[in-house]
Amino acid sequence: MTSLLSAPRTRPVDARHRRPLWVAAPVAGVLAGLVALLPLVVVSLAGWYLADGGGHGAPRDALRVGALAWLAAHGSGFHVQGAAVTVLPLGLTLWSGWVVWRTGHRLGDAVSGHGPDADRIADGERDWTVPLATLLFAGGYAVLGALLTLAGDARTAPDGSRAVLVALTLAVLVGGPAIATGSGRLPVWVATLPEAVPATAAAAVAVLRWHLLAAATLLLVALALDWPSAANVMSQLGTSPSGTLSMTVASLVLLPNAVVFSGSYLLGAGFTVGTGTLVTPMAVVLGPLPLFPLLAALPDGGEPAAWTAYLLGVPAVVAAVGVIRAQRRHPTTRWDQGALRGCVGGALAALAFGLLARLAGGAVGPGRMQHVAPFASSALVYAIAAFGIGGLVGGLLATAWQRRRARASSPE
Structure with a gap:
């Protein structure tokens, strides 16, 4: 906390920074949920209108579909004609996380002047600004999720409690x-x-990022090589403009799932696309x-x-490159530090990918699907x-290179 103790904190004076924490944080949480919901509703309305010019159903039905998509992005799942769809659309989840x-970053700036000043921190007072803002922000976000569960009915049957829990998390x-x-x-x-x-956290993030990049590259190459097959699928479906929009959106929101599947394939573990496959x-x-x-x-x-x-x-190889x-x-010029950072960073990246692999799958239809x-x-x-x-090798190689640079730059 030395930087907070170096000088008294200067508090912003504009209106946004003077808002009470207990008001600004939950409002920001609700706003985050609404911003994530908005494009889902827009796409749903567009699909409803393109289907038959809005001749069947009502706009509220499209609004309900957008709300169900938001809930699905938070793990609720839903049912289609009695068949459960439990797969988590990671594209929508990533969009919600980005929002x-x-x-949250804007909220953090707004509450930066709250809490004890440098003198009070020096006297031992705790700064609870961030934990309190986080809890209030999460509460607002989860409350919106609870309200959106009202969009479900007996036919769609989303798991509202799970959606609220995931939203809170x-x-x-x-x-x-x-x-x-x-x-x-x-x-x-x-x-x-x-x-x-x-340093270890940076290594873990780099390893995971490079592995996902390699998996995405493999997926895109495979799609490019079999692009006629993908185009043939679309032609066989004979979709209307509404169906084409729905199929395109579904492919985009499930693209991150496909990248995780590709990453599991690269590791040799592989995946299944139906019982017995x-x-x-x-x-x-x-x-x-x-x-x-x-x-x-x-x-x-x-x-x-x-x-x-x-x-x-x-x-x-990509783990070594990432490290x-x-x-x-x-x-670092110490062999033990380089090796430990690379190895532990790789293990942490493996845990993160294992979690992604757990989240990426689920039921997508009846029977074997x-x-x-x-x-x-x-x-x-x-x-x-x-x-x-790979992380261990990468850490040792990086350490060797940095030791060589250190010797070259040291005076004789």
């Missing part, structure tokens, strides 16, 4: 750091941590599949080409091995 971050885990960053507290707190903590670099067993454009990226059934086995080395790049910002998911447990085990080894 929560931006709104998202607002705390994403909104809390955003508020701390916007208020200027987070850099102060990070400065008090041992250097190994932010298997897709890995070593074996592909498929059954009848629904008409959906993203499924065109699936490899052909049977024994894969021999070169696909080399894909299993990609996760370790090397992260260590540029957190240099009730099981469409990466093999999350296997992906976690394989990721710990691949990211841990």
